[in-house]
């Protein structure tokens with residue numbers, strides 16, 4: 771499987787390549803054999819327009835973070851990652867490997883999920899649901915193994931911080947709606 775990079779307007783975080791390699795190394799190589807490549811690019815490379823319907827809704831392709839391109843008779847399947855959409859703007863300032871991997875895994879493992887749902891087997895209800903189930907499975911397999919201590923610490927932090935964040939967000943959106 772190859773990794774191709776071509777950006778026209780954004781410069782990706784310096785850690786992107788190494789994080790991608792760490793995440794891919796956690797996946798059994800046999801599962802990746804039928805994937806042709808991962809293309810790292812940015813949203814300006816995309817033609818304007820709507821994507822295919824996903825979960826009953828069409829998305830503006832320039833807003834999507836990543837695409838899974840199913841295999842055709844002429845080529846194997848590949849994943850396209852639009853780095854500027856897939857990662858937050860402050861991604862290049864994220865310091866820890868654990869957090870860098872968490873940002874990238876969120877997108878990458880979902881797209882790999884589409885691939886594994888097709889090649890290894892479906893979990894969940896197929897389509898987006900299957901990709902999400904695979905994402906969760908790959909995430910659970912990766913982080914506690916790769917970062918046993920950091921994972922435990924961040925889980926505790928998340929358990930405390932997330933309800934606070936959600937409460938704050940709800941207050942903000944209700945104020946905006948008012």
Ligand SMILES: [Zn+2]
Pocket residue numbers: 880884898901
């Ligand atoms: Zn998807």
